[in-house]
Amino acid sequence: MKAYGIVLLLITDLCFKSVYGYLSSPHVGQEAFSRDAQYSPVITNPVVPAVSSASPVEPNGDTSKCPSGGPCNRLPADCITCSYQEHKLSNCTYGRPATFTCKPNRGVHCTGGSGKQQTEFNQTITCQFCWQLDPSQYRCKNETNCMTVACPRRRYNTTCKALEHVHCLGKREFKKRLFCNWTGGYKWSTALALSITLGGFGADRFYLGQWREGLGKLFSFGGLGIWTLIDVLLIGVGYVGPADGSLYI
Incomplete structure (x- = not known):
């Protein structure tokens, strides 16, 4: 009886090992994958959108405030580039208007009187350099380290910039020597x-x-x-x- 029992246990152990080996073999996973693949949609030759070969246009300077599609003569001064030739400046009288040829900056589109897009247009500008503007037409950096209550009244060097809508000759940023005029809030x-x-x-x-x-x-x-x-x-x-x-x- 003991011999028969030992033989039965060996046969049972062999059966369990063969079943476990079959289930863990790789062909079972492949069969399951092939069975699921029969019911899954097949995607063949996917269409990939073509990447545009043209690089995006990078505007010169800060053109985020430049309205595109509007009249050219209404563009802010930072959105256009004008050519101030010497022979035209010779006919320029200080404080009087003069006409110059201007171009919109790259990335800025504007139209003329007929509604067509223009790459060049004439702009009437008052004949004066930016540093000659009225103080209400430019903004300067305030200096808070100089004494305003002093005799003689003290001055300080600072950087100023013309306002966006103001057209002037020369550089829009310039140096100025101004009186100390800041306030700390005392009445x-x-x-x-x-x-x-x-x-x-x-x-x-x-x-x-x-x-x-x-x-x-x-x-x-x-x-x-x-x-x-x-x-x-x-x-x-x-x-x-x-x-x-x-x-x-």
């Missing part, structure tokens, strides 16, 4: 009111950021009133200003 009326009412306690000097003078007035009771009267006059005429050197508003 002249507030400083004068504090000097009249609470000047004996140094409130006006504290407000202007002058802590040492404010402490001096506080502990001397406004210099027995004399310092207070002097500060009222100095602040009234604008001689005493903010400690940071800015202008009153």
Whole structure:
């Protein structure tokens, strides 16, 4: 009986090994794949969109603010390039209009009076260089390190640029030497009111950021009133200003 049992166990073990080997063989996965492939759609010769060989046009400068398709004579100055020949500049009188030949920058399209696209057009420009413009026609970088309350009044060198809609000769960015004219937000009326009412306690000097003078007035009771009267006059005429050197508003 023991011999028969051992033989039965060996036969059973061989059967399990053969079944496991069949299931784990690679042809089973291929059959399943081929069976699924019969019911799946077949894609043959896919159409790939052709890549355009033409490279995109890169505009010169910042043309994001340049309206394309509009009249050429209404383009901002940063969107066009004009040729200022010497013989035309010789006929240019300062402050008077003159006509020059201009082209839109690359990537900018504009039309003429007939509605057709133009690559060249005439533009009437006032005969003056950009650095000769009125201060309302350009913007400059403010300098906050110079003292505005000084005698003589101080100047600083800065970079200015003409506004977009302003047409002028020469470079649109230029150097200027301007007076120090920035402000820190101090009000002249507030400083004068504090000097009249609470000047004996140094409130006006504290407000202007002058802590040492404010402490001096506080502990001397406004210099027995004399310092207070002097500060009222100095602040009234604008001689005493903010400690940071800015202008009153």
